[in-house]
Amino acid sequence: MSVAITIRGAGVVGLCVATELASRGFQISIHDPAPTPGPQACSWWAGGMLAPFCEGESAEEPVGRLGQQAADWWAAQGVEVVRNGSLVVTLGRDRQELDRFTRRTEGHVTLDSGALAKIEPQLEGRFDRALHFPDEAHLNPRRALMALRTRLEAAGVRFEKSDAMPDGQVIDCRGLAARDTLTDLRGVKGEMVILRAPDVELLRPVRLLHPRFPLYIVPRGDGVFMLGATQIESGERDRATVRSVMELLSAAYALHPAFGEAELVEIGVDARPAFPDNLPRVRRRGRVIYVNGLYRHGYLLAPALARMVADLLIEGNRPEVMDEDRG
Amino acid sequence: MPFFYGTEIASRLMLGTAQYPSPAILADAFKRSGAGVATVSIRREAGGERAGQDFWDLIRDLNVQVLPNTAGCHSVREAVTTAQMARELFDTRWIKLEVIGHADTLQPDPFGLVEAARILTEDGFQVFPYCTEDLVLCDRLLSAGCGVLMPWGAPIGTGLGLNNIYGLRSLRAHFPDVPMVIDAGLGLPSQAAQAMEMGFDAVLLNTAVAKAGDPAAMAEGFAKAVEAGTLARRADPMEPRDMAAPSTPVLGKAFLE
Numbered sequence: 259m260s261v262a263i264t265i266r267g268a269g270v271v272g273l274c275v276a277t278e279l280a281s282r283g284f285q286i287s288i289h290d291p292a293p294t295p296g297p298q299a300c301s302w303w304a305g306g307m308l309a310p311f312c313e314g315e316s317a318e319e320p321v322g323r324l325g326q327q328a329a330d331w332w333a334a335q336g337v338e339v340v341r342n343g344s345l346v347v348t349l350g351r352d353r354q355e356l357d358r359f360t361r362r363t364e365g366h367v368t369l370d371s372g373a374l375a376k377i378e379p380q381l382e383g384r385f386d387r388a389l390h391f392p393d394e395a396h397l398n399p400r401r402a403l404m405a406l407r408t409r410l411e412a413a414g415v416r417f418e419k420s421d422a423m424p425d426g427q428v429i430d431c432r433g434l435a436a437r438d439t440l441t442d443l444r445g446v447k448g449e450m451v452i453l454r455a456p457d458v459e460l461l462r463p464v465r466l467l468h469p470r471f472p473l474y475i476v477p478r479g480d481g482v483f484m485l486g487a488t489q490i491e492s493g494e495r496d497r498a499t500v501r502s503v504m505e506l507l508s509a510a511y512a513l514h515p516a517f518g519e520a521e522l523v524e525i526g527v528d529a530r531p532a533f534p535d536n537l538p539r540v541r542r543r544g545r546v547i548y549v550n551g552l553y554r555h556g557y558l559l560a561p562a563l564a565r566m567v568a569d570l571l572i573e574g575n576r577p578e579v580m581d582e583d584r585g
Numbered sequence: 586m587p588f589f590y591g592t593e594i595a596s597r598l599m600l601g602t603a604q605y606p607s608p609a610i611l612a613d614a615f616k617r618s619g620a621g622v623a624t625v626s627i628r629r630e631a632g633g634e635r636a637g638q639d640f641w642d643l644i645r646d647l648n649v650q651v652l653p654n655t656a657g658c659h660s661v662r663e664a665v666t667t668a669q670m671a672r673e674l675f676d677t678r679w680i681k682l683e684v685i686g687h688a689d690t691l692q693p694d695p696f697g698l699v700e701a702a703r704i705l706t707e708d709g710f711q712v713f714p715y716c717t718e719d720l721v722l723c724d725r726l727l728s729a730g731c732g733v734l735m736p737w738g739a740p741i742g743t744g745l746g747l748n749n750i751y752g753l754r755s756l757r758a759h760f761p762d763v764p765m766v767i768d769a770g771l772g773l774p775s776q777a778a779q780a781m782e783m784g785f786d787a788v789l790l791n792t793a794v795a796k797a798g799d800p801a802a803m804a805e806g807f808a809k810a811v812e813a814g815t816l817a818r819r820a821d822p823m824e825p826r827d828m829a830a831p832s833t834p835v836l837g838k839a840f841l842e
Binding site: 316317318361362444445447469470490491492493494499501532534535536537 | 606607608609610612629630636637638639640643742792798
């Protein structure tokens with residue numbers, strides 16, 4: 259008989275861990291006060307960029323390395339992963355930002371304006387230089403969560419509406435809600451906007467570097483775009499401010515004026531769970547394993563962490579991001 | 586070490602706490618540099634129910650003097666309200682007063698600054714005004730009750746160093762007894778050393794450290810530069826002159842030919 263495990267939390271981490279464990283023969287149930295993917299999980303508001311190389315600009319080493327598994331993992335779960343790479347550009351007077359980004363990242367090629375126009379025709383004439391990261395990818399986070407849930411249900415995984423501590427072996431993937439136990443966890447507020455701009459066509463995520471208002475735009479298909487995201491040292495999970503939204507919108511407008519005529523579809527806000535070094539952790543305390551602190555790298559790192567948890571349970575391998583193991 | 590409003594600071598290097606890759610790296614930067622004062626912005630982080638508390642707790646754990654600021658405030662009223670919030674949050678009368686007058690250059694609004702400084706001083710605050718090197722403005726700030734001045738080196742985040750050497754030198758000379766901190770615009774340790782050599786009491790910077798590839802190493806570099814500049818100032822440097830003066834006497838040769 260297979261071992262029964264309860265996963266607390268049906269966000270991106272909970273669903274990825276469940277998927278990995280179910281595929282390795284465990285009998286899984288998932289408990290969450292709201293077990294259907296939705297706005298209560300911060301992964302609902304994510305950008306969905308699988309950009310291990312770009313993230314290397316500010317994140318520490320394990321993020322880029324572990325993140326390189328993500329695109330294949332998601333594709334293997336039947337999630338649509340768009341492997342068109344990503345672009346990084348900057349406005350004329352901030353060109354030093356692009357130099358710095360070039361120095362601090364790997365896996366890119368520099369494009370002149372002609373080469374940029376060839377792969378991203380609508381940016382023709384707007385930037386004289388761009389960085390292209392051909393091996394990066396992106397996905398639609400909400401569809402990805404739904405797809406995992408559907409597959410898990412088909413595989414016999416039970417979803418239960420519950421916030422109580424279950425019996426037996428537990429994997430706690432509750433994100434910021436686990437702050438009741440993980441006291442060094444903090445929230446980093448992020449605000450995002452979803453636009454419908456049928457006039458704009460982008461084939462891949464574009465990052466606009468700016469010393470004050472950095473922005474990324476992720477195409478979601480059908481003329482829909484996600485603009486993200488602020489990073490504010492605050493655990494606030496609601497209340498997008500005028501200033502933040504204005505900054506995101508003006509950066510988008512600067513990237514392409516056609517965004518000026520876009521329809522505002524959604525303004526979102528939530529807080530990302532993060533530890534002081536902004537790196538994820540696996541912690542074992544008795545029968546509970548905590549997987550948390552994925553910060554702005556939920557979709558990028560959850561697959562690697564899910565594998566680590568499975569390897570810990572099956573092989574007894576200590577995850578490289580485990581900083582506590584108390585029986 | 587200099588005294589600000591009767592409190593001796595632990596180091597002439599003061600660091601901002603924004604834009605670091607992570608709070609852990611921020612803590613490293615403080616540890617390696619021995620910086621004595623941390624400035625913290627609260628305008629945007631505050632929100633409902635002290636939503637920024639976790640980050641502020643991390644700042645408190647640095648065990649350095651905390652100097653809350655009113656970064657992001659564009660009007661007197663905003664700055665005053667933010668200062669009052671900061672006093673409650675950090676239980677300190679110190680406030681680094683920023684009233685931004687120009688959105689693009691983040692240049693201080695000198696008129697609003699003087700007014701806000703007066704209101705806050707009357708309310709019991711000890712104000713550290715972020716100002717330009719303008720003599721008249723600085724004089725007005727002192728009349729408004731400020732006991733410390735924080736003239737810029739260059740606009741915030743530009744890393745251009747000391748843009749107006751003449752103005753800063755003349756400001757230093759006119760108010761020799763007022764503690765002064767060069768705030769903003771520094772990009773390299775050599776510029777911090779220069780400020781100390783000119784007789785400023787401390788430097789405050791953020792972007793130069795936070796946005797460096799290795800923030801902790803850069804913070805240490807700044808600490809060493811600040812120490813070098815301070816030593817040089819105390820050592821009474823030689824005056825520059827045009828005529829060469831060989832350090833080894835040239836014996837047996839005719840001179841002044």
